[in-house]
Amino acid sequence: MPTGLVLVVEDEPAIADLVRRYLLRDGYGVHVESDGDRALAACRRLRPVAVVLDVGLPGRDGIAVCRALREEGDWTPVLFVTARDDEVDRVLGLEIGADDYLTKPFSPRELVARLAAVLRRQGEPARPAVLEAGGVRMDQAARTVLVDGAEVALTVTEFNLLETLLRSRGRVVARAEILARAWGQADYGSSRTVDVHVAQLRAKLGPGSPIETVRGVGYRIAG
Known part of the structure; x- marks a missing residue:
């Protein structure tokens, strides 16, 4: 049974493909978008188990995407990925509801491990047997x-x-x-x-x- 669908939002094709391949290898399904508006639409349509979200997107950036999701009451786990290593950015991302933060360049293995840790921490609500x-x-x-x-x-x-x-x-x-x-x-x-x-x-x-x-x-x- 699939581990679940992860939405990857990344405007750099090489990075998106690398993340996609590592997630697929670990059993996740993957859907990729490259801009914020399409990412929001995909979240609403596909209901992924988690979102790997680049902060520096063209148009609506990752911060705005995460804020929009939380304002809608959507608490799907979000793992931010960014080229910026500024404490203010990290704090802002976490304050609006991001679950973790990874700075480029990063190890794709670390990203998958952090994503798994976020999902474990979140856990799943009790499901009827x-x-x-x-x-x-x-x-x-x-x-x-x-x-x-x-x-x-x-x-x-x-x-x-x-x-x-x-x-x-x-x-x-x-x-x-x-x-x-x-x-x-x-x-x-x-x-x-x-x-x-x-x-x-x-x-x-x-x-x-x-x-x-x-x-x-x-x-x-x-x-």
Whole structure:
């Protein structure tokens, strides 16, 4: 199962590619943006597990991006990366809600290690061991799914997809977010992949499948 999608916001292609390769090697999915406005849109759309955010972006800089996220109530962990090594910059970044700060040039291994440490410190809110909807019962600890009491065999991808939808019960989940959460990637050219897997999952869940299609957007399980 993917470790989660990390949004990398960096306007220097060589650095972005280096960070991307090291994160992929450690099991993260990665989506890259090069400016602040697109980074904010990607955060809202993909809901990454963390953001690696360059401070010196063209247009809306990293400080402004982080401030906008926090003002929206989005507390996704943010690891700042900057070419500046000024204490005022570091303090400002931390005061507006950044979780860590790394100065260029940096070791990509250190960046991955710091990101992992931030995620460990943050931890995940307590999750119910059992998720249920419309006759479907998922036991995460046992990795089993029952439909009206009968066990249904799912592939790892189908299990992750169903878990993503059950956790977002009552909310429409866009295809891009499903790719990010269930596959750990944000390959928009593969949105058809989501449709194919949802169709297979529905077939296994039977005629009472609680998965609904929201035309032009994605899928949901009614709350």
